[in-house]
Amino acid sequence: MNSLPPPNSPAPVSENIWRRKYRFGSETGVEETWERVAKAVAAAEPVDQDVWASRFHELLSDYRFLPGGRILANAGTERNATLLNCFVMGRLDDSIDGLFDALKESAITLQAGGGIGLDFSPVRPAGAAAVRTGNIASGPVSFMHLWDAMCETMTADRARRGAMMAVLRCDHPDIETFIDAKIQTGALSRFNLSVLVTDKFIRAVDADSDWPLVIEGQVIRVLKARTLWMKILRSAFDTGEPGILFIDRINQENNLGYTESIHASNPCGEVPLPPYGACDLGSLNLTHFVRQPLTPDATFDFNEVANAARLGVRFLDNVLDVSHYPLDVQAQQAHESRRIGLGITGLADALIMLGLAYDSNDGREFTARVLGTMRNAAYEASVELADEKGSFPLFEKDAFLDRPFTRRLPEELRRAIRKKGIRNSHLMAVAPTGSISLLAGNVSAGIEPVFASNVSRRMRRSDGGYDVVDIEDFACRFWRETGGEGLPPAFVTAGGLSPEAHLAMQATAQDFIDNAISKTINANADIAFETFANVYRRAYDLGLKGCTVYRQGSRGEDVLTTVTEGAKCMSDTC
Template identity: 30%
Template sequence: MAQDTTPNAALSNLQVMKRNGDLVACDPSKISVAMSKAFIAVEGDSAQNSSRIHELVQSFTQNIIETFQRRMPAGGVIHIEDIQDQVELVLMRSGEQKVARAYVLYRDKHSRRRAAQEKGITNPHPSINVTHLDGSKLPLDLGRIDTIVSEACEGLEEVDKKLIIDDTLKNLYDGVPVDGVSTALMMAARTLVEKEPNYTYVTARLLMDNLRREALSFLNVAPEATHKEMMELYPKALVAYVAKGIELEQLNPALAEFDLEALGAAIEHENDKNFSYLGLQTLYDRYFLHCDDVRYELPQVMFMRVAMGLSLNEAKPTERAIEFYKLLSSFDYMASTPTLFNSGTRRPQLSSCYLTHVPDDLEGIYGAIKDNALLSKWAGGLGNDWTQVRALGSYIKGTNGKSQGVVPFLKVVNDTAVAVNQGGKRKGAVCAYLESWHLDVEEFLDLRKNTGDDRRRTHDMNTANWVPDLLMKRVFEDKEWTLFSPSDTPDLHDLYGKAFEARYEEYERMADAGEVRLFKRIKAKDLWRKMLSMLFETGHPWITFKDPCNLRSPQQHAGVVHSSNLCTEITLNTNEDEIAVCNLGSVNLAQHVTDSGELDVDKIRNTVTTAVRMLDNVIDINYYAVPQARNSNLKHRPVGMGIMGFQDALYKAKTAYASDAAVMFADRSMEVISYFAIKASSDLADERGRYESYEGSLWSQGILPIDSLDNLIEARGAQFIEVDTSSTLNWDELRTLVRKQGMRNSNVMAIAPTATISNICGVSQSIEPTYQNLYVKSNLSGEFTVVNPYMVRDLKERGLWDEVMVNDLKYYDGSVQPIDRIPDDLKALYANAFEVEPKWLVDAASRRQKWIDQAQSLNLYISGVNGKKLDITYRMAWFRGLKTTYYLRAMGASSVEKSTVDRGTHNAVSSGSAPTTTAPVAAPVAPAAAPTPAPAAVAKDDFELSGAAAEVPQACSIDNPDCEACQ
């Protein structure tokens, strides 16, 4: 019987070798199907029913089969690629070039798909290739993009996966770098943040894909990974990371002695989902360890590294590291920036703040400047006490000459801070303090001016007034004030309260009698006016109060508080032998408020107890750049636990910042934190021993911070102070416990600015009110759209969140007050910092201050600034018993009408800087209240400030990336 050669019959004498090596019988029908698809691709579905095309396909197939039969008449093996080559050739020879092209594209598509599948790419893009780190090019994996974006959107409401993917693909090109794919994904998501705050979490999770690729590749753990895969890869990454960090001489070799398997198992990969984009980008840019600019540290690994570093001296280090890790990675508490930078490294400088004393001799002065440089190198913020240095014109016995005063030395300090930045990670930062009776104080006030002799200006450092109560009393009483050189009045520097007043008045009598020749008499109000005027014009010097810092200090028996620190929250003793050191960390108050708006007291107890232990560990593990710092820190063991997320906590409690309820919340929350912080330190004393200088302290006398208010009231006089002394907890029980067990730490609490760590945790800074509800935040990591998620949630619930609302918020610089359709209760709740009268900031701070053994970084926001308003605000701060104030954030009284801009289409978000002008806003949420004392004196003191109101020089532009205090 003749051999069957029809195209549709299998040919038993010919076999086809598939690409995987398998042999199958040659089936001509499969050749026909492939060519038919090529015709359909060119001519459409009508080709399926075309007899002409059917006949062509049959003829071409027969031609191809006959070709192979001629080549192999006895049969044989044909490779699949050879068959496809023949199909292309037949189509081209027959003149079907378009069909041949379709077949070639079809063949290439499947070739790419096979090649991609061999590399694990499940759904390759038909035309876009990605250039990987090793230079290879592979098809863009649409399947992986879908997985990554799906993971990024998981659990988040009102985010659109498809929108992100579609926008991303529009911005990709053939040969795009692998990092460029991640960047395109992030850009697609971050542009949507202003419309839906949850996109900030989507963007952060997309950024994590880049971070994982970079770190895991460097550690040879995996080329890349999805979020879900990190459950298994994080433990492996931790082991590889510790080994690599030790090899690179960046990590402490002692970390290898931990039970890394147990620590790896404790890592919560799901916590990676808690980052906002700003928080994660900040970690990447400034915190992660790196080698040759490659970050090989991942977020949970970083938190574990910090926890391990803080557990080195524990009896059970692995167990404690897990406890510390859980607290940090949950964002319930966050260590300070130096601790995050350096814990677990070979040079663990973990402390945040250093306070130094500058003596009145050349060797001592330049020794103090050298100490500044050494401390700044390892990321320490500095506060220098310069009061003891003699004034301009003072006699120099050794040379029979006259002193040039303090200012020329401060110029050297300024330039040292610029030259020695904080390990290359952030600008060096120092604040010089001078008491307000110093003869150089008037020139000191001018240091930050942009006019005058530049050799006597310090444009890069901070300055602060150290104001005695006696000056404030004389301001209220409209009396004269005398300026002295400390070379003539050396003991004033170490005196405070009634002792200072008595000795100061004695020096004034001596000056009247000619026994002190170098002095100057001025009206107290004139000096006060200039202090406020310079604060308004230049943002410096800040106003801090000497007497409350000393009269309420637990360590009065051991020395004198001569200054505060860089951010005005630390109040520790200093002398020539002791540089005060403080170790900071902050409780995330927003994480300790229940859904019903109540404080979670049990959670606060647990968080604070662990946090105080972590802070105490810092003291023993810490690297000390100078011996005076080590001496002081080991002797007194001060720590400063603070809070952040206060505004977020108020939002969760549905409480407006400008309200009595917010003041009560500030009081209650700080009382609970203070109670458990003191108890935790006392329990540590029972476990580890009391601090060395405990005996004689207020603690040893059973006097707690709330009790030390009596010292201030008695010394100042009741007519010059108004403070609340109420309490709700059983403080008698705690006093008894402290007398019995003692204290592990001389000081326990201080509220720092938390500018960067609050970004990491995605909450409001420290005790700050909301800056704006929609704005662009600028810092060292770039620019980030920030929108108030609580406001968006409430507006959505009332059906008010739409494109028009977004544009209105842009138009009004993030303010809800001028937008008519927003209800009054939401206007009160979401009033921004400049719409909350400073009275509320001061009142809330006063309630917190009564529970704190140190101080708090209190920024004051004042709109429509004039001399009278500044005068009232700062007198009120003193009258309410505050120890310190920090930056003045001022906004001009005049406004600019945006008449050329259509409200419905305006798209420019205001800059991150505090504006010098502002659009009209509604009336303030609450009226300003003058301080209770001497209202008549305040009312007639309506002085004018220099500078036009419409061009207000800013104290410190909000989130200025060059401003250390904002980092």
């Protein structure tokens, strides 16, 4: 048990996912994919492109660093497809011309392979009169159905479904209709939904005070804040949606809060973005850095994590320059801020391999140390890149260093930024990493706990249908193949953890993340509603930027099914 399984002989699911999603042309193995991607990303370097291609290839070839899926699928292919996983679209103009222009922009972006986020709050509520025509507005949810149908049409023949996030402010007059929009099975199936929750609304809930619903400053009607809050929670309990984005906190913590306002996020919530902003994502596979795993002498190589983080920052920064952008305004926004999102995957498996419980102070302290090491290395690398290639164009030294997140950086880093500038406005994000974690041998995804030791997973085919594939957790497979009996001692499943344990890990991670975190708090089907409801308020108190709780079985047929002897339970963790 002194080393990981050979990197070139991963689990069968790795070959499966590579063939379905990332193989290009006549590539005969994943090594050829690494070579293609490394060479394409190194093309952004002004000198020594071969040297950087070799370094990037080494970073990729043992599954140490896993770029976002669009990078793996499209880099070096000469396809007219983006390398960026997701975008937030521009602010919607409440007019027929404006809305259908936005629909067209969304279609172009989805066609190029990007998921999208949209804030429907500017759209007038149903029943409002149109000033110029006298027609009666149909409301934001009716337009969401147009986007949903468009997305289905644009992506019906792909192995990767089109992903969209719709958000609506908690004070919009149609907020109740929005909350109920997915109660009917199959409705708006291409959308995730989140409510933009403000600090003022939380205070009104606490005070049980009235809550005005407004549009353009005009109060349309008033209801009790607590009544609306409970409606949000009841829908989430019954259907798994909507999630919640604490939008004031997102803007307060934004490194670019001095020059932009955020109203939406990408489809999984880990990157809140301004209009036309983009996600440029990659994750370090933490299982790779465990030495002597599943033994009493197991250790973690923090120096190597720092080295990988530094090189990962350069890789992702280059992606911004070699990517195709569906819209010119998206390219402009990406190049002005140079946002990237370096994250992690395999956290839960790394904890198991180190003998640390996910729900323990030791487990959370380890996570904090890993992410603190990565944050510092990432910011150091971005400072050095700025010295070499220049700071991002929107950088204003004093304003940037006066933001809440940058004020919490180590003083040595702050001095370096003040002296040399910084290449990227944001550097850290924790994505869900569903497919790339499968590519790495089914390591645990993102910061999520392991769902189960063995699962049956629905995997989408290019014709839109699904295959069901049985897969084994990476750490459990390693334990079994090296002579372990039963399950590893520190093994725990998502369903075996309390909601508080999920929240505690997310809160630990958020301290080190300047973007945000994609995290689903899995709850058992029989959880009491009162317990479920308390999770959202606790998330706010812990300083999180958003919260999604999924109660097992609340969405009907799901992606993952636990493989047991005679019993099955389901949860959606993609």
